[in-house]
Amino acid sequence: xxxxxxxRPMDTGDGGRRRTxxxxxxxxSGARNAKLKREVGKVSPGQSRGDxxxxxxxxxxxxxxxGEKPPPPPPRRVLGPRYSLLREVGRGSYGVVxxxxxxxSGARxxxxxxxxxxxxxxxxxLAEFWALASLERRHENVVQLEECVLxxxxxxxxxxxxxxxxxxxxxxVETSLKGERVLGYPEEPCYLWFVMEFxxxxxxxxxxxxxxxxxxxxxxxxxxxxxxxAFLHKNNIVHRDLKPDNILISEKSGVPxxxxxxxxxxxVCAGFGGRGKEGEDGNKNVNVNKFWLSSACGSDFYMAPEVxxxxxTAKADIFALGIIMWAMIERIxxxxxxxxxELLGTYIRQGSEIVPVxxxxxxxxxxxxxxxxxRRTSMSDGIKQLLKDMLAVNPQDRPDAFxxxxxxxxVTCAA
Numbered sequence: 001x002x003x004x005x006x007x008r009p010m011d012t013g014d015g016g017r018r019r020t021x022x023x024x025x026x027x028x029s030g031a032r033n034a035k036l037k038r039e040v041g042k043v044s045p046g047q048s049r050g051d052x053x054x055x056x057x058x059x060x061x062x063x064x065x066x067g068e069k070p071p072p073p074p075p076r077r078v079l080g081p082r083y084s085l086l087r088e089v090g091r092g093s094y095g096v097v098x099x100x101x102x103x104x105s106g107a108r109x110x111x112x113x114x115x116x117x118x119x120x121x122x123x124x125x126l127a128e129f130w131a132l133a134s135l136e137r138r139h140e141n142v143v144q145l146e147e148c149v150l151x152x153x154x155x156x157x158x159x160x161x162x163x164x165x166x167x168x169x170x171x172x173v174e175t176s177l178k179g180e181r182v183l184g185y186p187e188e189p190c191y192l193w194f195v196m197e198f199x200x201x202x203x204x205x206x207x208x209x210x211x212x213x214x215x216x217x218x219x220x221x222x223x224x225x226x227x228x229x230a231f232l233h234k235n236n237i238v239h240r241d242l243k244p245d246n247i248l249i250s251e252k253s254g255v256p257x258x259x260x261x262x263x264x265x266x267x268v269c270a271g272f273g274g275r276g277k278e279g280e281d282g283n284k285n286v287n288v289n290k291f292w293l294s295s296a297c298g299s300d301f302y303m304a305p306e307v308x309x310x311x312x313t314a315k316a317d318i319f320a321l322g323i324i325m326w327a328m329i330e331r332i333x334x335x336x337x338x339x340x341x342e343l344l345g346t347y348i349r350q351g352s353e354i355v356p357v358x359x360x361x362x363x364x365x366x367x368x369x370x371x372x373x374x375r376r377t378s379m380s381d382g383i384k385q386l387l388k389d390m391l392a393v394n395p396q397d398r399p400d401a402f403x404x405x406x407x408x409x410x411v412t413c414a415a
Contacts (some may be wrong), residue, residue: 083111083195095121099198109146112194116172123176124264125192129159131237131263141228143248143261146195159192199259201249205343207256208244208328215378217256218329219412224258225321226408230401232260233288233314236269240297242320244327244344265297269314288314289400301334301345305362305393315395318404322390323357330377346373361393382411 083100090097095114102109114125132145148159150168157168172192201207204221211217225247232239239246239260246262269286296310304319306312326332327344334345334354348360348367361367371387372379386407392398399407 083109085111095125100195108198108200110196110198112196114192114194116175116190116192119175122172125194126172126176127266128194128263129192130268131266133160134237134268135235139228139231141224141258141260142231143199143259144197146197148195149193151191151193152189156193196261197250197259199248199250199261201251201256204244204247204249204258204324204328205341207249208331208344209333209342213331218325220256221258221328222325222408223412225260225325226401226405228258228260229317229321230405233317233401236286236288237263238267238269238288238291238293238314239263239265239317239320240267240293241265241299241302242317242324243299243302244324245299247324267293267295300356300359301347303356303358304395305358305365306395308359308362313395315398315400318390318398318401319358319395321404322387326371326373326387326391329379329383330372330374332373357391361391365393380411380414382414386411 081103083102085098085100087099088096089099089110095112098111098113100109100111101107114121116122116125129145129148132143133148135142138144150157150159150172152168159169229239229242241262241264242260246260248259248261250257250259269288269291291313293312293316294310296307298307298316298320302320302323304312304316307316323346324344327346330346332344332346333342334347335341336343346357347354348357349355350360357369369388369391371384386399386404390398390404
């Protein structure tokens with residue numbers, strides 16, 4: 001299922017249970033002051049109502065000057081719905097995800113419906129749209145965006161990346177930049193529909209924890225993850241919220257294929273900065289490992305030490321991968337206090353509390369991580385050393401995504 005997560009302020013449960021902290025709207029202040037909890041989107045019963053995604057072409061007039069008669073509506077070509085919604089598979093604070101079917105081909109797709117009634121919702125939706133639409137080619141391990149449709153006043157308009165001729169698109173961008181609603185009135189609901197590939201295998205938590213340990217699967221997944229992140233970094237995209245919830249599984253080919261998803265917190269660095277500051281203009285060829293970001297984003301169990309301070313680069317994605325892979329190999333889990341779900345995630349025990357590795361390293365940079373954590377774990381020396389390097393407290397000591405891809409290939413072959 002295509003799981004959609006609601007992310008709210010963090011809380012700490014009893015008995016060593018701790019909620020995952022996810023910062024949905026990136027904040028300029030330090031991450032210590034921006035701790036948020038998340039609520040895992042719950043799967044609801046199927047909706048067999050024959051709901052449909054609107055797919056009309058054309059646009060309504062955006063407004064007229066005072067005293068003028070409104071112009072007649074422009075002629076438009078009305079198309080029949082292209083997708084039928086089958087059932088709801090996830091729900092969050094600002095949107096719903098459905099399993100749907102394409103009417104012509106019969107192919108299953110995931111449709112994410114996002115309500116654009118608040119600037120923070122628009123910001124997250126546009127971040128995901130910009131990241132996925134900026135990719136000029138596909139990658140097997142990155143979820144594919146098929147199309148994005150803007151719905152307002154019963155009309156639907158296909159969105160295209162950077163379309164300066166679309167007043168609707170420009171108003172969405174203005175909403176995000178100004179932090180105030182500029183696209184119609186509250187009584188005029190506005191939605192973005194994302195049509196994406198459907199992943200029937202669930203997320204990485206569900207897949208790993210429902211099966212017996214398998215070193216071959218672990219090696220395959222580590223290779224796929226490093227390949228996906230190298231591809232994103234090569235295309236100037238920093239994900240900023242890598243975690244098992246956001247890694248989906250497709251089994252269409254008969255073998256499990258990972259898909260990195262949920263780009264709501266991602267940052268497209270292209271077009272900014274050779275000077276290395278977030279938001280400055282510069283050339284398009286950006287070294288994401290020298291492009292400094294200051295928004296405190298992510299989920300606390302996977303956040304690098306420098307993210308907690310709000311000054312980091314794409315190397316933060318490498319740290320998150322290290323946490324995910326370590327937890328996956330050793331099946332290290334924690335219990336989400338509210339949903340009671342068992343989730344993959346590595347942490348440090350401090351008395352009855354569990355503390356994210358990044359936070360613990362920030363407080364004690366000289367702390368030595370014991371990898372593997374469990375005595376009976378079968379882990380090669382090459383993988384142990386690579387994980388330690390990925391989790392280095394100093395980002396400069398971590399491999400970048402391209403070096404990581406090469407080294408991962410070497411250590412998994414040796415294993």
